[in-house]
Amino acid sequence: MWFTENYDNKASLGLAVKEKLHEEQSPFQKIAFWETEAFGTLLTLDDLVMCSEKDEFVYHEMIVHMSLCTHPKPERVLVIGGGDGGAIREILKHDSVKEAVLCEIDERVVRLSQQFMPSTASQLTDERVALAFEDGFEFLKKFENHFDVIITDSSDPIGPGVALFQEDYYKLVKGALRSGGIMVSQSESPWFYADIMKNMTGAMCNVFSNVETYIAMIPLYPSGLWTMTMASDTHSLSDFDFDRAEKIASQCKYYNPGIHLGSLELPNFVKDIVKNR
């Protein structure tokens, strides 16, 4: 048996599957868990790969540690989306963090991840963690000058995730950040979704004075070459806390201080996409 994700009818990824562990239709999307041959348990939403047990460390380490090791003292961190809990697990590796909030629109993603992907979701019961099951856009309106880092760990800009790729959203994020705050968002593949990259980094530039795109190599995402983008009025990812990064790296499988700097170096064709926004 195979799970297959189709990329716009141009390419596809197949994963050999031992068993479909669970499938249900939530109010928001079809949630499924699969036992794969090569990548452990796989979570899909509406038949799109979100993450697997074996490869999720790449995405979660890279969406968290780049900005948290750049912020001088991240105390309050918000994740929008990220119902699998992987980003929260990485955030809690930072001693300075007092409050890690997960705002996920679909409670079923969280509950099922706790059941089927415990190594990813287990830290969601930590006392520093608060869970909010609501729309990220609406949730942000409640906060002013509150968070140090806000991470958008969203699915693609279709379905429930669509509002999280637009300028109005980035304005809300900015309002919810404390002075010196940083936002970061996954920003798709330059091979398959260059237009989305252009539009979202362009929208971020309208709201923040410094916008930086970096790279993570995620084997189960289209092309394997994935981008994430940071925006801040104060910080630049190249000016990070090396010692803190080294300490965090000792608990990581992907992230380290060299990767921190290396992932900021973009291939020419990716620079062109971001430059031409």
Next chain:
Amino acid sequence: MWFTENYDNKASLGLAVKEKLHEEQSPFQKIAFWETEAFGTLLTLDDLVMCSEKDEFVYHEMIVHMSLCTHPKPERVLVIGGGDGGAIREILKHDSVKEAVLCEIDERVVRLSQQFMPSTASQLTDERVALAFEDGFEFLKKFENHFDVIITDSSDPIGPGVALFQEDYYKLVKGALRSGGIMVSQSESPWFYADIMKNMTGAMCNVFSNVETYIAMIPLYPSGLWTMTMASDTHSLSDFDFDRAEKIASQCKYYNPGIHLGSLELPNFVKDIVKNR
């Protein structure tokens, strides 16, 4: 219609195809060219993706420029394999090169690439280029103290490529290099072929005093995260000619001086594979 490559029955890549342009059985392998929806013309050998018109720049720029921008004056460069001609095209961007030799066991790969992938193969008629259609292992025995850089642009270590991943081969390469020479080889994916990586870098370490693995992100190869490995008794890739790299980068879509340094930064799990060889 789809072309599908299966990775050890664990995962697969599918590419939507408009048309199969050509297929033939050479004395060595099944050679096919396909017109794909997303990646232009695709070359496969024994149903494994070699390269496509749209993505081949990544592989070819990265297997050539890292070592050629590190060698102080590369004049004689040999490519073993690489029948599509992409590596030769990149080598000829270096003004110092006087002699670029392609040793490809299967002449049909070269002739068909000239016909079906002219943007990749067209430089094979340059006057600095010599073509040899023979076994790379045997070809190397004819040379002593001759080449500045030797590039192994091989298919996987099955079929005709198998000898090119072993210590005896690296010894021959070393004998054919001039003093101060550099060899480089594609070295597979850490996600799917960690054992091959371990074995080949271990074998290289038995022959050369300095062995360095670096990364290129190739969308049509398993996991997208690909490694290449350099070996030399004299040089380190981190000590390269920045100005030359910048000049070359102006003719590239992937390579630039930042990528040169960034690609040397390995994720922790890749470091572990190479360290534990």
